[in-house]
Amino acid sequence: MTSEISLHRYRRLWILTVLITSVVTVSALLVLNGVNYHQFERTLEAESMLEVEVMLDLTGQSVTRSLDERLASLRLLVRTRSFDELSDRKTLSSLLKALRSSYGEFAGLSLRAGNGEPAIAVGGTVPDLGGEESVGEVVSILNEGYRFALSVRSEDDEGHSFRLTAAVDAHLLAELAEERDEDLPIFTFLVNRQSVLQTPSRYCGGEVLEPCVRELPRIDDRSAVFKDLDRDGYRLFWGHSQVPDSPFTVVVLLQPSLGARSYFQLRGELLLITIGSAALLLLLNVGTATWLILKIREADVHQAQMLHKAQYTTKMASLGRLAAGVAHEINNPLAIINEKAGLVKDLAGLVKEEFPRREKVVANLDSILHSVERCRAITHRLLGFARRMDVDREPVMVDLLLTQVLSFLETEALHREVEIVKEFPEEQIRIESDRGQLQQVFLNILNNAFEATPDGGTISLGVKAEGDDSVVVTVRDTGHGIDSADVKHIFEPFYTTKGKYGTGLGLSITYGIVTNLGGDIRVESELGVGTCFTIVLPLGPAPGGGGGE
């Protein structure tokens, strides 16, 4: 149906508008936020790498410095004393004491002659350190804990070559590589060349000398910072750097996925903002599209009404001219028939003598005159209808107007045996209104009622006053009724239940006219039972104004 296509058109337009605006705005938002997110990721990555690098440098430097300091002290000892002096247990013990008081973590000292045989040892067990190494790996010493060795070689003035080795508590390394803030997702620890832990590590979940329970990257002599993915697919930033002249490698790991605050929360917030903005945009798009489509529809309705009004005015003007022309053309010969028949009747009356069939002649003449009278009534009604189209507000007797409009359909009612029931008040109700427009309203409603009512049906017309200021006109038919889904749209333009035979404008114009006249129109319908149109009209501004029917 035309009307449904029309309603679909607005619905389709609405959907299209919402879709287009949503796609444009939301994709712009997504692109913008995507770019932002990407930049944020890059910045975060750069910052993480830098953080790892800084941590690597700091830890590496402090380990190097600590080892150098302690080696320097040992060197000073061997350079300022002869092998014989150092071989004195007392002297060596006092030196260990002095070292302990300066650094604390020195656990023992051992002196070996150049041939490698141990000369003397004081304090705790001192791990062996072969070759030319000056710093040894951490080893476990029964009952004494973890130690690593620092060794210096010297030769005194008497030509004795010897080597002083110190056992240093591995706590020193643990302190140097100590993770400063346990809340930060950054791990620092030392490993040897075989990736065995030299300091405890939260990340590896192990103590010194235990293998790391998690997978470590391949560590070589070079310093490097790189990114990797963990088992769950989260990013990791690794860094490792060899402590010079030692078996130690500093390992730094930054795991942003553990730092909920700095990384995931930000990413979550960004996602939340994106979703929120998209929802807001969608809401705005729907609102704007709805408002826009309603405005367009309103404009279309207004345009259709104006168009129809213009068409109606033109049609009525043409109809008026046609009616006037036809009436004039018919009235003239009608007048001649009237006068000629009248004259014949007059002349017949003048004849004194009886002539055959006088009564029949007079009866026929009366019949002609009566027919002329009927024709006259028709042409005058036609003229009256056409003439009244251009009149604005004037006093109107509602029941008379309804009867007058009904007279156009009386023949149809007669032929189709449609019973017309009038329930009019005894006292006529006069309103101030536009007669022509009211005629159109009544004609539209009555035409619809006649179309809906089957042969032998009933159309009831009612007029009654409502309160002091309005009159209610009801037109009830026993037609096929209107579906409740159609009733809701019945006053909408282009909505028709008559298929290709209806324009869908009649009732919308009727509605427009009634509301323009300050009235209201309602419809109640039940399928198979019938339809009732109720028109409420105001009595008008000047109930005391003169002139009647």
Add this chain to the structure above:
Amino acid sequence: MSELCVLLVDDEMELVQAMAERLELRGFTAVGVRSARDALHALDEDDFDVVVADVRMPRMGGIQLARRIRRKHPGAAVVLLTGHGSRRDAEEGKKAGAMAYLAKPIDLADLIQVVRDAVSAKKRRDSS
């Protein structure tokens, strides 16, 4: 007493003749002419109490004729006949000096009544 003298003007001569005849049967003096020009000639020749003219006629219509009669023959009352029945014609006819306005086809009794009323109204107006 002599009845009124009526001049009937209509391009439909059949109508004019029938009406004239019927009026004469009722004691009027009735003359029928087919145009406004003929009507003016007739008015120049004779006095008429009332002129009954059709509004729409070729060349000169009833309203124009009424204006001329008001100027040249102010003694004659004018009744207009129309097959059209337009409100504007009625108003213009009244302005042109017509005393009454009747729609065709007319009832002769109505015409006679209107003619009599028009003549007496005319006389009242002229004397006041």
